Amino acid sequence: MEGKIYQNHTLEWEITNFIKVWVSVVVSLLYCHVASRIVPRGLTRIITFIPVMCLFLALPLSLHSMHLGGMSAFFIAWLANFKLLSLALDKGPLSDPTLSLPQFVAIGCFPIKKSRPNPCPSISKKPGKSLWNYLTKVLLMAVFIRIYDYSEHLHPKLIMVLYCFHIYFMLELMLAAVAALARATLGLELEPQFNDPYLSTSLQDFWGRRWNIMVTRTLRTPVYDPALSVSALVVGRKWAPLPAVFCTFVVSALMHELIFYYLGRKRPTWEMTWFFLLHGVSLPVEIAIKKVLNGRCQLPRVISTILTLGYVMATGFWLFFPEFFRVKSNVRAFEEYALVGAFLKDLFGGAVKARNFNSTIIQLPSVRR
Structure with missing residues (x-):
């Protein structure tokens, strides 16, 4: 029981830090958006962005999970910093003057880009991957996770091959989720991955x-x-x-x-x-x-x-x-899967119990005094 309480506390603490980190990122990008309109490009703009870039290198240290921490580190310390470097030279996706403020922040944070009108309507764009493609990859990841339970009976090289495909599928699915959210809210597209x-x-x-x-x-x-x-x-x-x-x-x-x-x-x-x-x-x-x-x-x-x-x-x-x-990325990843599953089970299980309890109270016959 104490272990479950500790795990729930750890998850809540990580989520709290995750929110704080991304609030800091958004505020910092708002500053960069204003600065890019005022400060001339080149060395002066780079110096203006350096405090933000240093902050982006430090923020991932507040997170410790493989999924929230790993993806945040990649988006913040790598993508955002190099996009800001390009913006300092007045190049890259953030240099587009037509970007709205929400679009600037979203493109600065994530691997997405602004949708471009098709100059040749008669030539259709290459169709994206179908829903069945992503469902197949979800199914394969579930199979991989099941296979890992028997890893002691498998050759280590085979396990590494499975990890290759697991990492590829996981990255593509997570980035596809980001793309769907960006497309639905801001009309942005995912950069090719x-x-x-x-x-x-x-x-x-x-x-x-x-x-x-x-x-x-x-x-x-x-x-x-x-x-x-x-x-x-x-x-x-x-x-x-x-x-x-x-x-x-x-x-x-x-x-x-x-x-x-x-x-x-x-x-x-x-x-x-x-x-x-x-x-x-x-x-x-x-x-x-x-x-x-x-x-x-x-x-x-x-x-x-x-x-x-x-x-x-x-x-x-x-x-x-x-x-x-x-x-120990493989071990920690599966521990996080289990932790999230247990957290959701407790969350929805508690909701179901509360609903059943309320229904029972409503259905109790009145007692005559």
């Missing part, structure tokens, strides 16, 4: 067009473009994308280390950094080979897909996923 990464035919295809596309776009203005300009002066325009890509992976590596520090509050081992540095070297090598070959030699699509996914998963098992297990 994933485009069937399991169909990638190269590392360039995987990182640039299929996996976490939103992050790629967010890093382009404040990281990739400046690195590209500097590299063009050193190695020329033809080869400038190679060091620019590497610089982008370096920044991504550091941000991933920060996110995992928020999740586990443990000193980094830098394995995840090595994962991104390895891909930060592999991708430019692949691009260079493509430039040299100029389309003269191409592998069959099936072979290239197998090699790409094999390389990503092998390096992920080696350097990326150990960090997940080190911070």
Whole structure:
């Protein structure tokens, strides 16, 4: 009984902190909205935004859960800060002068963008994923959670493969929920997140067009473009994308280390950094080979897909996923599922008992005195 009370108190405390964090985010973005209209772009605006960006780095330390804390850290410390950096240069989604105040705050917080009118009505947009697609992924996640109960009888590599798909499905479902809310309330659209990464035919295809596309776009203005300009002066325009890509992976590596520090509050081992540095070297090598070959030699699509996914998963098992297990993200995630389930059961169970009790009182026959 005491354990249940402690768990409920912990959940309520986390939710309270979650509300405080996001109220602070909204107020800070309101300040940035006003400042961007007054302060000229460039270094002066960056200095104006620095207190907010430092606050956004500190706020996730108030949260400790995998879901509320992890997603908040990603939205605040990563997305919001890099969008503010782009805004300081008068670029990026927040620089649109037609944004209303609620739209500015929502786009600053979440991976969403303003809907654009279709310039060619005769050409329909690519249809979004169907409801059945998301329902299938919910069902598969439920199956995965059930399979984890028998993890001691399964090969560890198989469990890691399941984690790969679990993380992908979870991210897509959570972002789809954000998209639905933004579309219903503010008429905003979700930024492209994933485009069937399991169909990638190269590392360039995987990182640039299929996996976490939103992050790629967010890093382009404040990281990739400046690195590209500097590299063009050193190695020329033809080869400038190679060091620019590497610089982008370096920044991504550091941000991933920060996110995992928020999740586990443990000193980094830098394995995840090595994962991104390895891909930060592999991708430019692949691009260079493509430039040299100029389309003269191409592998069959099936072979290239197998090699790409094999390389990503092998390096992920080696350097990326150990960090997940080190911070016990899998164990903590399932504990949170159980905690939320128990909380909802107590909440609705209490409501049902109260309703039945009231009905019983109403139905009691009157007693003659």
